[in-house]
Amino acid sequence: MVKSCEYPDICNQTGSGSVGTTNILFNTKCCSSDLCNYDSALNFPAVNNTQNGLTCKACTGGNTQDCFNNAAPVPCTGNQDRCLVSSGSLYNKPYVISGCASSSACNFLTVISNGLLSITRTQCFSASPMVCYNCSGTPANCTNEVIACDASMACLKSSVRLLFGGETHDLIVKKCGRQDICNQQITGNFGSTKLYVQMECCSSDFCNSDSSLNISGISSTPNDLNCKTCSSATKQDCDKNNTVVQCTGNQDHCISSSGTFFTNSHHYFTGCASGKIFSNKSLLSVLSGNMVNIEEDMQCAMNSNLSIRCGFLVEHSLILLASIGIYTFELFI
Structure with a gap:
């Protein structure tokens, strides 16, 4: 769970992503009064496993080359309408991930920066890059x-x-x-x-x-x-x-x-x-x-x-x- 100050354009969005066997779900909620984000209950969107026809290259690695050298095609599901490539650091180690994502996830993954995860670049494509x-x-x-x-x-x-x-x-x-x-x-x-x-x-x-x-x-x-x-x-x-x-x-x-x-x-x-x-x-x-x-x-x-x-x-x-x-x-x- 992440609580922070954020810009309104990521408020009240749901989305998903998949990187091979790893699936990501997120749900953002916003409020506008002091200490209003006190609730710590997890609230994820429903999972939709219906394939939608888009296929992306899925991989993880320490850099882009390591990731794509071991990439495998993965079918996208539900509202995952983009192929995503994101880079940054996780637990202070560099990382690159590639896979399927919803358009809302593309927007959301450009703003995350906390002690564990920092995203420095996110690219989203309408087809496998x-x-x-x-x-x-x-x-x-x-x-x-x-x-x-x-x-x-x-x-x-x-x-x-x-x-x-x-x-x-x-x-x-x-x-x-x-x-x-x-x-x-x-x-x-x-x-x-x-x-x-x-x-x-x-x-x-x-x-x-x-x-x-x-x-x-x-x-x-x-x-x-x-x-x-x-x-x-x-x-x-x-x-x-x-x-x-x-x-x-x-x-x-x-x-x-x-x-x-x-x-x-x-x-x-x-x-x-x-x-x-x-x-x-x-x-x-x-x-x-x-x-x-x-x-x-x-x-x-x-x-x-x-x-x-x-x-x-x-x-x-x-x-x-x-x-x-x-x-x-x-x-x-």
Whole structure:
């Protein structure tokens, strides 16, 4: 039994959950006067064991991977209309549970915190979730954490290569991703600075386990677009010292903008790029340690006449973020 102060939105609710052979029932009651919650009598809702057609993965474990490595399908019953994944601590030890739950249980399990049980995250899905690896780092250091994803999404692996300052920086990103960004290529040629991104998707548990860099499918075939390329400290330097190059592959726009590279190196850059990646001035952003922070509106066009804001040309947005030593690449979904 738990007695405490709580918000009204969890008042007077009943619900249930099942995690394999473990069943959970709860009933909340509220009152609004001093010491009014004195009653200690247990009062549980009636049990409904009628299967309702929903099946969820049921498991318990010290972390998400341990849990789902031993998950088994369980039929949901009664008002259990959601698949739940919840994490926190029980008796001061980390835990993850997955199974069937009612919608009211999803709300209730976001607010519990007492000396024995603390819930830090609860996810509820309308169908059994898919489980994907979730990490960001160099190919040798992408630590494989695990995350539960909505079944409508895909497990994503992105390979990123940035050539900047005469050095090559490689990055692997694994996470849940929208289906519409699957198996796409993003490239940019800004003279001495170049960007290559290859996104791959799959649709089964733990399928994005591969941590090897894969940009082999990115096309280097010249296309019909020519752009001025430059990566320099100022726009004036690029206006005086630029090279016109023939764009390649899916580089369908000339773009121009400026920003801060790796925390303290301000650069203006212009060149060929895949138009899909640009949505607004914050699409290239940074955290500590950094890659790029855009400081002005990006301009783009289908020729070297850079006079149009990029925002309306784009289908998807990306953000290049920094962390894990050099930087982190993250797709906002």
